[in-house]
Amino acid sequence: MNVICIIPARGGSKRVPGKNILPLAGLPVLAWSIVHARNAKGIDTVVVSTDDEAIADVARTYGAEVIMRPPELANDTATSESALEHALETWCAAGKDDPELVVFLQCTSPARRIDDIDNAILQLRESNADAVFSGTPQRGFVWGVDTDGTPQSLTYDWQQRKRGQDMDPRFVENGSIYVFRPDLLRKTSNRLGGRIGIYEMDYWSSFEIDTPEDMELLEWILRRPEYTTPITWPRPIDLLVFDFDGVMTDNTASVDEQGNETVRIDRADGLGIDQMHAVGMPMLILSTERNPVVTARAQKLQIDVEHGIADKAKRLAEIIAERDLDPDRVIYLGNDVNDLGCFALVGFPVAVADAHPQVRSAANHVLSKNGGNGAVRELCDLVTHHMKQQKAEQS
Numbered sequence: 001m002n003v004i005c006i007i008p009a010r011g012g013s014k015r016v017p018g019k020n021i022l023p024l025a026g027l028p029v030l031a032w033s034i035v036h037a038r039n040a041k042g043i044d045t046v047v048v049s050t051d052d053e054a055i056a057d058v059a060r061t062y063g064a065e066v067i068m069r070p071p072e073l074a075n076d077t078a079t080s081e082s083a084l085e086h087a088l089e090t091w092c093a094a095g096k097d098d099p100e101l102v103v104f105l106q107c108t109s110p111a112r113r114i115d116d117i118d119n120a121i122l123q124l125r126e127s128n129a130d131a132v133f134s135g136t137p138q139r140g141f142v143w144g145v146d147t148d149g150t151p152q153s154l155t156y157d158w159q160q161r162k163r164g165q166d167m168d169p170r171f172v173e174n175g176s177i178y179v180f181r182p183d184l185l186r187k188t189s190n191r192l193g194g195r196i197g198i199y200e201m202d203y204w205s206s207f208e209i210d211t212p213e214d215m216e217l218l219e220w221i222l223r224r225p226e227y228t229t230p231i232t233w234p235r236p237i238d239l240l241v242f243d244f245d246g247v248m249t250d251n252t253a254s255v256d257e258q259g260n261e262t263v264r265i266d267r268a269d270g271l272g273i274d275q276m277h278a279v280g281m282p283m284l285i286l287s288t289e290r291n292p293v294v295t296a297r298a299q300k301l302q303i304d305v306e307h308g309i310a311d312k313a314k315r316l317a318e319i320i321a322e323r324d325l326d327p328d329r330v331i332y333l334g335n336d337v338n339d340l341g342c343f344a345l346v347g348f349p350v351a352v353a354d355a356h357p358q359v360r361s362a363a364n365h366v367l368s369k370n371g372g373n374g375a376v377r378e379l380c381d382l383v384t385h386h387m388k389q390q391k392a393e394q395s
Helices: 029-039 053-061 080-093 116-127 182-188 212-222 267-278 292-301 312-322 337-345 357-362 375-394
Strands: 003-008 045-050 065-068 101-105 131-138 143-145 151-153 170-180 196-200 239-242 253-255 261-263 283-287 304-307 330-334 348-351
Touching: 003 029, 003 080, 029 045, 029 053, 029 101, 029 116, 045 053, 045 080, 053 065, 053 357, 065 080, 080 101, 080 182, 101 116, 101 182, 116 131, 116 170, 116 196, 170 182, 170 196, 239 375, 261 292, 267 292, 267 375, 283 292, 283 312, 292 304, 312 337, 330 337, 330 375, 337 348, 337 357, 348 357
Parallel strands: 003 045, 003 101, 045 065, 131 196, 239 283, 239 330, 283 304, 330 348
Antiparallel strands: 101 170, 131 170, 143 151, 253 261
Protein backbone atom coordinates (compact mmCIF):
# COMPACT_ATOMS: atom_id res chain seq x y z
CA MET A 1 0.00 0.00 0.00
CA ASN A 2 1.22 3.49 -0.89
CA VAL A 3 2.36 5.73 1.98
CA ILE A 4 3.32 9.34 1.32
CA CYS A 5 5.29 11.54 3.71
CA ILE A 6 4.53 15.26 3.59
CA ILE A 7 6.93 17.73 5.22
CA PRO A 8 5.65 21.34 5.25
CA ALA A 9 8.51 23.87 5.34
CA ARG A 10 7.73 27.49 4.63
CA GLY A 11 10.10 30.42 4.41
CA GLY A 12 9.77 33.61 6.41
CA SER A 13 10.48 32.41 9.94
CA LYS A 14 10.55 35.39 12.30
CA ARG A 15 12.25 34.16 15.50
CA VAL A 16 14.93 32.11 13.76
CA PRO A 17 15.27 33.48 10.20
CA GLY A 18 15.75 30.77 7.59
CA LYS A 19 15.58 28.08 10.29
CA ASN A 20 14.38 25.29 7.98
CA ILE A 21 17.68 25.30 6.08
CA LEU A 22 20.12 26.33 8.80
CA PRO A 23 22.93 23.81 9.46
CA LEU A 24 22.19 21.46 12.35
CA ALA A 25 24.59 18.67 13.37
CA GLY A 26 25.99 18.36 9.86
CA LEU A 27 22.75 18.68 7.86
CA PRO A 28 20.25 21.44 7.08
CA VAL A 29 17.32 21.31 9.52
CA LEU A 30 14.90 20.19 6.78
CA ALA A 31 17.29 17.45 5.62
CA TRP A 32 16.97 15.58 8.93
CA SER A 33 13.28 14.89 8.33
CA ILE A 34 13.85 14.00 4.67
CA VAL A 35 16.60 11.54 5.60
CA HIS A 36 14.44 10.03 8.36
CA ALA A 37 11.54 9.58 5.94
CA ARG A 38 13.69 8.12 3.17
CA ASN A 39 15.23 5.66 5.62
CA ALA A 40 11.80 4.52 6.83
CA LYS A 41 10.85 1.18 5.26
CA GLY A 42 7.15 2.01 5.37
CA ILE A 43 7.31 5.24 3.33
CA ASP A 44 7.18 5.18 -0.47
CA THR A 45 7.44 8.87 -1.37
CA VAL A 46 8.74 11.97 0.43
CA VAL A 47 7.23 15.35 -0.50
CA VAL A 48 8.19 18.79 0.81
CA SER A 49 5.54 21.51 0.62
CA THR A 50 7.07 24.98 0.49
CA ASP A 51 6.74 28.51 -0.84
CA ASP A 52 10.50 29.12 -0.82
CA GLU A 53 12.92 28.28 -3.66
CA ALA A 54 15.93 27.91 -1.35
CA ILE A 55 14.01 25.38 0.72
CA ALA A 56 12.92 23.62 -2.47
CA ASP A 57 16.56 23.33 -3.60
CA VAL A 58 17.56 21.72 -0.28
CA ALA A 59 14.58 19.35 -0.48
CA ARG A 60 15.54 18.15 -3.97
CA THR A 61 19.20 17.82 -2.99
CA TYR A 62 18.28 15.35 -0.25
CA GLY A 63 15.92 13.32 -2.42
CA ALA A 64 12.43 14.74 -1.79
CA GLU A 65 9.84 15.74 -4.36
CA VAL A 66 8.66 19.35 -4.08
CA ILE A 67 5.18 20.84 -4.21
CA MET A 68 5.19 24.64 -4.32
CA ARG A 69 2.29 26.09 -2.38
CA PRO A 70 0.71 29.53 -2.93
CA PRO A 71 1.63 32.45 -0.64
CA GLU A 72 -1.77 32.47 1.07
CA LEU A 73 -1.04 28.98 2.39
CA ALA A 74 2.39 29.99 3.69
CA ASN A 75 1.70 33.13 5.75
CA ASP A 76 1.76 33.44 9.54
CA THR A 77 -1.92 32.51 9.89
CA ALA A 78 -1.94 29.52 7.52
CA THR A 79 -2.39 26.17 9.24
CA SER A 80 -0.35 23.03 8.70
CA GLU A 81 -3.60 21.33 7.68
CA SER A 82 -4.02 23.75 4.79
CA ALA A 83 -0.54 22.88 3.53
CA LEU A 84 -1.25 19.14 3.93
CA GLU A 85 -4.58 19.40 2.08
CA HIS A 86 -2.97 21.37 -0.75
CA ALA A 87 -0.10 18.89 -1.09
CA LEU A 88 -2.45 15.90 -1.11
CA GLU A 89 -4.78 17.56 -3.64
CA THR A 90 -1.85 18.49 -5.90
CA TRP A 91 -0.43 14.97 -5.63
CA CYS A 92 -3.69 13.31 -6.70
CA ALA A 93 -4.42 15.93 -9.37
CA ALA A 94 -1.17 14.90 -11.06
CA GLY A 95 -2.69 11.46 -11.65
CA LYS A 96 -0.85 9.74 -8.82
CA ASP A 97 -2.46 7.11 -6.62
CA ASP A 98 -4.30 8.24 -3.54
CA PRO A 99 -2.16 7.06 -0.61
CA GLU A 100 -3.32 4.61 1.99
CA LEU A 101 -1.68 6.71 4.72
CA VAL A 102 -0.13 10.14 5.11
CA VAL A 103 2.89 10.63 7.39
CA PHE A 104 3.26 14.26 8.44
CA LEU A 105 6.67 15.28 9.80
CA GLN A 106 7.42 18.69 11.28
CA CYS A 107 10.97 19.52 10.32
CA THR A 108 11.39 21.74 13.37
CA SER A 109 11.02 18.63 15.58
CA PRO A 110 13.91 16.55 14.15
CA ALA A 111 14.89 14.37 17.14
CA ARG A 112 13.69 10.93 16.04
CA ARG A 113 15.21 7.50 16.59
CA ILE A 114 15.89 5.38 13.52
CA ASP A 115 12.75 3.23 13.86
CA ASP A 116 10.27 5.82 15.19
CA ILE A 117 8.47 6.48 11.90
CA ASP A 118 8.05 2.81 11.00
CA ASN A 119 6.86 2.01 14.52
CA ALA A 120 4.27 4.79 14.40
CA ILE A 121 2.94 3.46 11.08
CA LEU A 122 2.85 -0.07 12.46
CA GLN A 123 0.99 1.08 15.57
CA LEU A 124 -1.73 2.74 13.49
CA ARG A 125 -2.21 -0.36 11.38
CA GLU A 126 -2.18 -2.86 14.22
CA SER A 127 -4.58 -0.81 16.35
CA ASN A 128 -6.81 0.04 13.37
CA ALA A 129 -6.59 3.70 14.38
CA ASP A 130 -7.51 6.59 12.11
CA ALA A 131 -4.70 8.81 13.34
CA VAL A 132 -1.61 8.53 15.52
CA PHE A 133 0.45 11.35 16.97
CA SER A 134 3.80 11.23 18.70
CA GLY A 135 3.71 12.33 22.31
CA THR A 136 6.03 12.59 25.28
CA PRO A 137 4.79 11.44 28.70
CA GLN A 138 4.90 13.97 31.52
CA ARG A 139 4.14 13.60 35.20
CA GLY A 140 4.48 17.23 36.19
CA PHE A 141 2.56 19.19 38.82
CA VAL A 142 0.75 21.52 36.42
CA TRP A 143 -1.28 24.53 37.54
CA GLY A 144 -3.57 26.87 35.68
CA VAL A 145 -5.12 30.23 36.57
CA ASP A 146 -8.87 30.93 36.69
CA THR A 147 -10.36 34.04 35.13
CA ASP A 148 -10.25 35.75 38.52
CA GLY A 149 -6.54 34.98 38.87
CA THR A 150 -6.91 32.09 41.32
CA PRO A 151 -4.34 29.30 40.78
CA GLN A 152 -5.82 25.81 40.30
CA SER A 153 -3.94 22.51 40.22
CA LEU A 154 -4.79 20.74 36.96
CA THR A 155 -2.94 17.44 36.88
CA TYR A 156 -3.16 16.52 40.56
CA ASP A 157 -4.95 17.36 43.81
CA TRP A 158 -2.61 19.64 45.73
CA GLN A 159 -4.35 18.67 48.99
CA GLN A 160 -3.45 15.00 48.42
CA ARG A 161 -0.09 15.28 46.75
CA LYS A 162 1.34 12.10 45.20
CA ARG A 163 4.93 11.39 44.32
CA GLY A 164 5.67 12.36 40.74
CA GLN A 165 6.45 8.77 39.77
CA ASP A 166 3.05 7.64 41.10
CA MET A 167 1.06 10.07 38.95
CA ASP A 168 -0.69 8.86 35.82
CA PRO A 169 1.25 10.01 32.75
CA ARG A 170 -0.17 12.74 30.55
CA PHE A 171 1.10 13.15 27.01
CA VAL A 172 2.25 16.30 25.27
CA GLU A 173 2.25 16.33 21.46
CA ASN A 174 5.89 16.75 20.51
CA GLY A 175 5.10 17.65 16.89
CA SER A 176 7.53 15.11 15.46
CA ILE A 177 5.32 12.47 13.78
CA TYR A 178 1.68 12.28 12.72
CA VAL A 179 0.19 9.38 10.75
CA PHE A 180 -3.37 9.52 9.46
CA ARG A 181 -5.72 8.30 6.78
CA PRO A 182 -6.16 10.85 3.96
CA ASP A 183 -9.98 10.75 4.07
CA LEU A 184 -9.82 11.96 7.67
CA LEU A 185 -7.99 15.12 6.56
CA ARG A 186 -10.40 15.68 3.65
CA LYS A 187 -13.52 15.32 5.79
CA THR A 188 -12.42 17.21 8.89
CA SER A 189 -9.50 19.44 7.78
CA ASN A 190 -7.72 18.05 10.81
CA ARG A 191 -4.72 15.76 11.19
CA LEU A 192 -6.45 14.04 14.12
CA GLY A 193 -9.86 12.45 14.43
CA GLY A 194 -11.79 9.20 14.69
CA ARG A 195 -9.86 6.63 16.67
CA ILE A 196 -6.67 8.32 17.87
CA GLY A 197 -3.52 6.59 19.08
CA ILE A 198 -0.46 7.98 20.87
CA TYR A 199 2.98 6.89 19.74
CA GLU A 200 5.21 7.38 22.77
CA MET A 201 8.60 9.02 22.31
CA ASP A 202 11.21 9.86 24.92
CA TYR A 203 12.06 13.11 26.67
CA TRP A 204 14.85 14.15 24.29
CA SER A 205 12.47 13.84 21.33
CA SER A 206 10.20 16.53 22.79
CA PHE A 207 12.36 19.49 21.81
CA GLU A 208 11.59 21.63 18.76
CA ILE A 209 13.22 24.65 17.15
CA ASP A 210 11.62 27.92 18.17
CA THR A 211 14.63 29.94 19.36
CA PRO A 212 18.38 30.06 18.63
CA GLU A 213 18.95 28.32 21.97
CA ASP A 214 16.80 25.41 20.75
CA MET A 215 19.22 24.99 17.85
CA GLU A 216 22.13 24.61 20.28
CA LEU A 217 20.27 22.03 22.35
CA LEU A 218 19.16 19.99 19.33
CA GLU A 219 22.70 20.05 17.97
CA TRP A 220 23.73 18.19 21.14
CA ILE A 221 20.73 15.83 21.07
CA LEU A 222 21.18 14.82 17.43
CA ARG A 223 24.80 13.87 18.05
CA ARG A 224 23.77 11.37 20.75
CA PRO A 225 24.26 7.77 19.52
CA GLU A 226 20.57 6.86 19.78
CA TYR A 227 19.67 9.54 17.23
CA THR A 228 22.46 8.72 14.81
CA THR A 229 21.80 6.46 11.84
CA PRO A 230 24.14 3.44 12.14
CA ILE A 231 26.93 3.43 9.58
CA THR A 232 27.37 0.26 7.54
CA TRP A 233 31.11 0.26 6.98
CA PRO A 234 32.89 -1.95 4.43
CA ARG A 235 34.22 -5.16 5.96
CA PRO A 236 37.18 -5.01 5.80
CA ILE A 237 38.37 -1.59 4.62
CA ASP A 238 41.09 -1.97 1.97
CA LEU A 239 41.96 1.67 1.27
CA LEU A 240 41.16 5.15 2.60
CA VAL A 241 41.40 7.88 -0.07
CA PHE A 242 41.38 11.63 0.64
CA ASP A 243 40.86 14.54 -1.68
CA PHE A 244 43.09 17.44 -0.62
CA ASP A 245 41.61 20.91 -1.16
CA GLY A 246 38.41 21.30 0.84
CA VAL A 247 39.09 18.07 2.76
CA MET A 248 42.53 18.40 4.30
CA THR A 249 42.27 22.19 3.92
CA ASP A 250 39.41 24.65 4.38
CA ASN A 251 39.43 25.22 0.58
CA THR A 252 41.08 28.65 0.84
CA ALA A 253 44.65 29.73 0.09
CA SER A 254 46.86 32.73 0.82
CA VAL A 255 49.20 33.96 -1.91
CA ASP A 256 52.33 36.11 -1.28
CA GLU A 257 53.90 38.60 -3.68
CA GLN A 258 55.99 35.82 -5.28
CA GLY A 259 52.88 33.77 -5.97
CA ASN A 260 53.60 31.18 -3.29
CA GLU A 261 50.48 29.63 -1.78
CA THR A 262 49.85 28.62 1.79
CA VAL A 263 46.83 26.70 3.01
CA ARG A 264 45.08 26.19 6.34
CA ILE A 265 45.03 22.70 7.87
CA ASP A 266 43.82 21.25 11.18
CA ARG A 267 46.61 19.76 13.30
CA ALA A 268 44.15 17.33 14.86
CA ASP A 269 43.85 15.65 11.45
CA GLY A 270 47.42 14.48 11.86
CA LEU A 271 46.54 12.63 15.05
CA GLY A 272 43.70 10.92 13.21
CA ILE A 273 46.09 9.83 10.46
CA ASP A 274 48.44 8.48 13.14
CA GLN A 275 45.57 6.27 14.35
CA MET A 276 45.21 4.87 10.83
CA HIS A 277 48.93 4.15 10.63
CA ALA A 278 48.72 2.38 13.99
CA VAL A 279 46.13 -0.08 12.66
CA GLY A 280 47.90 -0.53 9.33
CA MET A 281 45.29 1.25 7.19
CA PRO A 282 46.50 1.94 3.61
CA MET A 283 45.88 5.61 2.70
CA LEU A 284 46.20 7.82 -0.36
CA ILE A 285 45.80 11.51 -1.20
CA LEU A 286 44.39 12.04 -4.69
CA SER A 287 44.33 15.67 -5.82
CA THR A 288 43.64 17.63 -8.99
CA GLU A 289 45.96 20.42 -7.83
CA ARG A 290 49.67 20.21 -8.62
CA ASN A 291 51.18 22.19 -5.79
CA PRO A 292 54.24 21.62 -3.57
CA VAL A 293 52.01 22.06 -0.51
CA VAL A 294 50.16 18.84 -1.37
CA THR A 295 53.38 16.85 -1.49
CA ALA A 296 54.70 18.51 1.66
CA ARG A 297 51.56 17.69 3.64
CA ALA A 298 51.54 14.10 2.37
CA GLN A 299 55.19 13.66 3.38
CA LYS A 300 54.44 15.10 6.81
CA LEU A 301 51.56 12.63 7.25
CA GLN A 302 53.53 9.77 5.60
CA ILE A 303 50.71 9.09 3.11
CA ASP A 304 51.04 8.13 -0.53
CA VAL A 305 50.05 11.01 -2.81
CA GLU A 306 49.16 11.54 -6.45
CA HIS A 307 48.45 15.13 -7.48
CA GLY A 308 47.96 17.01 -10.70
CA ILE A 309 45.40 14.36 -11.69
CA ALA A 310 42.96 15.75 -14.25
CA ASP A 311 40.64 12.74 -14.15
CA LYS A 312 40.63 11.48 -10.58
CA ALA A 313 38.00 8.80 -11.20
CA LYS A 314 40.01 7.28 -14.04
CA ARG A 315 43.20 7.27 -11.97
CA LEU A 316 41.43 5.84 -8.92
CA ALA A 317 40.02 3.02 -11.04
CA GLU A 318 43.56 2.27 -12.25
CA ILE A 319 44.90 2.26 -8.67
CA ILE A 320 42.16 -0.12 -7.54
CA ALA A 321 43.00 -2.44 -10.44
CA GLU A 322 46.78 -2.16 -9.91
CA ARG A 323 46.44 -3.06 -6.24
CA ASP A 324 43.83 -5.75 -6.94
CA LEU A 325 41.38 -4.16 -4.51
CA ASP A 326 37.66 -4.66 -4.11
CA PRO A 327 36.16 -1.18 -4.84
CA ASP A 328 33.36 -1.92 -2.37
CA ARG A 329 35.99 -1.91 0.37
CA VAL A 330 37.37 1.53 -0.53
CA ILE A 331 36.40 4.73 1.35
CA TYR A 332 36.72 8.08 -0.44
CA LEU A 333 36.44 11.44 1.36
CA GLY A 334 35.55 14.36 -0.90
CA ASN A 335 33.91 17.76 -1.00
CA ASP A 336 33.16 18.97 -4.53
CA VAL A 337 31.58 17.88 -7.80
CA ASN A 338 34.90 16.69 -9.25
CA ASP A 339 34.80 13.98 -6.57
CA LEU A 340 31.49 12.52 -7.81
CA GLY A 341 33.24 10.22 -10.30
CA CYS A 342 35.27 8.74 -7.45
CA PHE A 343 32.12 8.47 -5.35
CA ALA A 344 30.55 6.31 -8.05
CA LEU A 345 33.57 3.97 -8.07
CA VAL A 346 33.92 3.16 -4.39
CA GLY A 347 31.73 1.30 -1.95
CA PHE A 348 31.68 3.98 0.71
CA PRO A 349 31.82 7.65 -0.35
CA VAL A 350 31.99 10.19 2.51
CA ALA A 351 31.44 13.97 2.36
CA VAL A 352 32.69 16.73 4.63
CA ALA A 353 29.95 18.81 6.26
CA ASP A 354 30.44 21.83 3.97
CA ALA A 355 30.62 19.78 0.77
CA HIS A 356 28.69 20.76 -2.35
CA PRO A 357 25.00 19.74 -2.04
CA GLN A 358 25.34 17.19 -4.86
CA VAL A 359 28.27 15.60 -3.05
CA ARG A 360 26.42 15.43 0.27
CA SER A 361 23.46 13.85 -1.51
CA ALA A 362 25.67 11.19 -3.13
CA ALA A 363 27.55 10.31 0.06
CA ASN A 364 26.91 7.25 2.19
CA HIS A 365 27.81 9.38 5.20
CA VAL A 366 28.12 13.14 5.80
CA LEU A 367 30.55 14.20 8.51
CA SER A 368 29.72 16.88 11.07
CA LYS A 369 33.04 18.73 10.56
CA ASN A 370 34.04 20.98 7.66
CA GLY A 371 37.08 20.41 5.47
CA GLY A 372 40.26 21.72 7.10
CA ASN A 373 38.39 21.91 10.42
CA GLY A 374 38.63 18.38 11.74
CA ALA A 375 36.81 16.39 9.04
CA VAL A 376 39.75 14.04 8.44
CA ARG A 377 40.14 13.49 12.20
CA GLU A 378 36.41 12.75 12.52
CA LEU A 379 36.53 10.13 9.76
CA CYS A 380 39.65 8.52 11.24
CA ASP A 381 38.01 8.38 14.68
CA LEU A 382 34.92 6.70 13.18
CA VAL A 383 37.00 4.16 11.27
CA THR A 384 39.11 3.42 14.35
CA HIS A 385 35.99 2.84 16.44
CA HIS A 386 34.55 0.57 13.73
CA MET A 387 37.73 -1.49 13.54
CA LYS A 388 37.84 -1.91 17.33
CA GLN A 389 34.22 -3.08 17.32
CA GLN A 390 34.92 -5.51 14.50
CA LYS A 391 37.93 -6.92 16.34
CA ALA A 392 35.88 -7.34 19.51
CA GLU A 393 33.16 -9.20 17.60
CA GLN A 394 35.75 -11.59 16.15
CA SER A 395 37.42 -12.34 19.49
